[in-house]
Amino acid sequence: MAAIGKIREQSTLLLIVIGGAMVAFVLGDIFSNRGGSGQGDQYVGEVFGEEINLVEYEKRVEAEKQSMASIGQGAASSQDQQIRNQVWNDMVQEKVMYTEMNKIGLRLGQDEFDDIRFGENVREDFMGNQNFQDPQTGQFDPKLVQNYFSVIQTQYPLFYEAQVNRIVNERLYEKYNALVKNGAFVNVLEAKDEYYRQEQQVNFNYVGREYANIADSTVAISDDELRAYYNEHKEEDRFDRDASANIKFVAFDVQPTEEDKVAIKEELSGLKNDFSKAKSDSLFVLKFSSSRNANQIDLKGADNPDLQGMIDNAENGDVIGPFQMGEKFAIAKIKNKGTEERASARHILLSNQSEADMKVLMARADSIKKVIQKNDNFEEMVTKFSEDPGSIQNGGKYEDFDRKMMVAEFTEAAFDKPVGSINIVETTYGVHIVEPLEHNDVNVVKALVVDEPIIPSNRTFNEAYDEANTFSIDAKDAAGLVKLAEEKGFKVEEGNKVTTQARTIPGIAGSVEAVRWAHNVDKTNVGQVSQPFEFDRKIVVVGLDKRTSSGLASFEDAKEDIKPDAIREKKIEIFKAEMKDKSLEDLKAEFNLEIKNAVNVSEKRPSLPGGANEGYIVGYALSMKEGDLSQPLEGNRGVYVVKLNSKTEVEPREDYTTYRDELLQNKQNGVKTYTIGVYRALKDFAKVKDERSRSF
Structure with missing residues (x-):
């Protein structure tokens, strides 16, 4: 979640964006039954066979832009496609769910909506948000949440x-x-x-001829064989x-000139006097x-001698x-x-997502603590037990943080x-389980910054466009x-099999307009060259x-893919054919292979020496009799080729609770979040079609 400031101007709470990027809202009563779609003539896609029409889609896009503009965050042209894609994803998700x-x-x-904002079951992103914490105690204050929603409801509807x-959708999905x-x-x-x-395990000797040991280029295969495989x-x-479409393109990079950079710095210099006298810096x-x-930032000049001199x-x-x-110039x-x-x-x-009790x-934490105190092996315990992906690779460390960065209990420790x-x-x-490593008082400089991106001027951009x-x-x-590019020394890029679902052409961010141009069967012919497209720089x-x-x-079309x-x-x-009816010893001698031994492998753990995961081979070995040699x-x-040495015969049990619980945990973990579990499955079933390229 992005950092959110606590700036107030004349008792008005500065607008904040909770939980990162905003999403579009559904017109109408947000608590009512949703998921239906009106029919329209201009088709841009479908979900569950139900069309999404252009009018509906454009209303949502415009609503999102107006929402951003209402709080002074008007979308730049470079953000237009990002907004459109976000709105599309939101619409698909809503219709599916x-x-x-x-x-x-x-x-x-x-009642439930109020409860998850400022009641007894408050959302984690509210509880952990410093803007909703009492500045004296550091504890969550529900009145600050109520004040926040009251302000934006009346002033920024x-x-x-x-x-x-967004909150309603996320809660319902949860x-x-x-x-x-x-x-x-x-x-x-x-x-x-x-x-x-x-529990049923086998031990067997085997030899294996790996596919990778023979280069594909040495295997002759005819078109007839490829066609037979295809059929x-x-x-x-x-x-x-x-x-899909195959394209070739030339990209002209537009970089700011030194003249452009001087102009940006002069513009910022012209603001310095007004900034110093401003009644409200925020x-x-x-x-x-x-x-x-x-928000005030820590202004650091360690890597910028000129800035450090200004700070000093x-x-x-x-x-x-x-x-x-x-990539910006700034004044502070x-x-x-x-x-x-x-x-x-x-x-x-030890995450409460994997164990709620x-x-x-x-x-469990107490047991781990005792082991650490006895063996001084904190990093080893991090690797074995920690469920924080943000710190595992660093031995569990978080360095040089202040008292506002972490949740209150962690901060205290x-x-x-x-x-x-x-x-x-x-x-x-x-x-x-927290171990403080270092306490320091450091010199800090808090500052408010006005910045401008270092971008080409209109004049520079127009020259490149011409x-x-x-x-x-x-x-x-x-x-x-292609021919002209070679004459002029321009690099020609390729995009092969660019589908209608693609959002970019290779290496060019935000270039969906070029994808749509290539797929516009009514206006674009094979062999045609486009007018210049503008994508950021x-x-x-x-x-x-x-x-x-x-x-x-x-x-x-499939020939090269199936080869x-x-x-x-x-x-x-x-x-x-070459290994048929031969003993392990014969195969070893003829093909210079090593006879290896797989020990105590099972269907659950079918990994052979060297890391090959061979479930079918292990399963076949389980069906063999001791001393048998496979084909x-x-x-x-x-x-x-496998020769079975022995296998562990296991007897039926009266109680399989341990195995049931393990399977149940695995199933539940499989749907831990709807985005990677339930929603993905439902979306596949919904047969989503994105045909926006037909209308843009």
């Missing part, structure tokens, strides 16, 4: 609707996903099967192709800064600059030069406990584009080489 939720009558009432819609998760079930037969998969497999889903920043970040000579209230900050008003407490700590997180987590002590604390994320336009006219057609001229309709891929698979099948045939077997990595 509400179709299912309406079937079971899932709703969110006003469009933004309010967008925020409320409830639906919880129903699915809690409905997961494992029966006795499944548990019994899992018991045998884990045998063409009913598979992988041969069902979306419409409003000044919101009005003039491109980033609109009205400045007093509180001075405005310094211009100076460069990454010094708000506070002083010292600040900083800490470094490492921790192990806090007593279990606390007991990191700052107020002795360095080297091992502490257990409970937070909204679960249970943490060059690209002349190139487009002179090229005349797609073949001419690139101007692109595109030539259309080929267009392929959707449906079954032809043999010629590796057809070669693999031929290798299998060759290997099997050549096709595996994932190669062709194998």
Whole structure:
């Protein structure tokens, strides 16, 4: 979640964006039944066979833009496609999820909506938001949330609707996903099967000829063999192709000139006097800064000697600059030069997402703490037990943070406990084992910044556009584009099999307009060259080489894609013929192979020495009798011959609870979040079609 400031101007709470990027709102009563769609003449896609029409889509796009504009965040032209894609994704998600939720009558009432904002079951992103914490105690204050929603509802109603819609949707999706998760079930037969998969083990000797040991280039395969492979497999889903286009294009990079950079710095210099006299620094920043970040930042000049010199000579209230900050020039008003407490700590997180019972987590944390205190092996315990992906690779460390960065309980342990002590604390994320590593008072400079991106001027951009336009006219057609580019020394890029679902052409961010141009069958012909497209700092001229309709891929279109698979099948045939009816010792001598031994492998753990995961080979071995020698077997990595040494016969049990619980946990983890579990499955079932390229 993006950092959110606590700036107030004349008792008005500065608008904040909760939880990152905003999403569009649904017109109408946000608590009512949704998911339906009106019919329209202009088709841009469908979900569950129900069309999404252009009018509906454009209303949502415009509503999102107005919502952003209402709080002073008007979308730049470069953001237009980002907004359109976000709105499309939101519409698809709503139609998919509400179709299912309406079937079971899932709703969110006003009482529950209030409860998750400022009641007894407040959302984590509110609880952990510093803007909603009492500045004296650091504790969550529900009155601040109420005040926030009251302000935006009365003063910024469009933004309010967008925020409320997002919260309502997320809550309903969470409830639906919880129903699915809690409905997961494992029966006795499944548990019994899992018991045998884990406990029935085999030991066998084997040799394997890996496919990778013979280069594909050495395997001769004819067109007739490729065609036979195609005919045998063409009913598979992988041969069902979306419409695609092959393009070639030239990209003209537009970079700011030195003259452009001087002009930007002069513009910022012209603001310094007004910034120093501003009655409200935060409003000044919101009005003039491109980033609109009205939060004070730590101004650091360690990597910028010019900036460091300005900082050293400045007093509180001075405005310094211009100076460069990454891809921007900036001026800064010094708000506070002083010292600040900083800490470094490492921790192990036992997440309440994988174990909801806090007593279990606390007991587990206590056991881990004792091991650490005995063996001094904190990093080892991090690797084994921590569930914080943000710190595992760093030994659990978070370094040089202040008292406002972490949740209150973690902060207390990191700052107020002795360095080297091992502490257990409970937070909204679960249970943490925290070891403070360092406490420091560091020099800090707090400042408010007005910045401007270092971008080409209109004049520079127009000059580049004129060059690209002349190139487009002179090229005349797609073949001419390549020839002319070679003459002028321009690099020609390719985009092969660019589908209608693609949002970019290779290497060009935000270039969906070029994709739509290539797929516009009414206006764009094969061989045609486009007018110049403007994508951020690139101007692109595109030539259309080929267009392929959707449906079954032809043999010629699929030929190169299937070649590796057809070669693999031929290798299998060759290997099997050469290895048939031969002992392990004969195969070792003839093909210079190593006889290896697989020990205590099972269907659950089918990994052979060297890391090959060969479930079929292990499963086949389980069906053999001791002393039997197999015929050549096709595996994932190669062709194998197996000789069974022994297998562990397991007896039926009366109780399979342990295996049932393990399977149940795996099933529940599979739907832990709707975005990677339930929603993905429902979206596939909904057969979503994105045909926006037909209308743009």
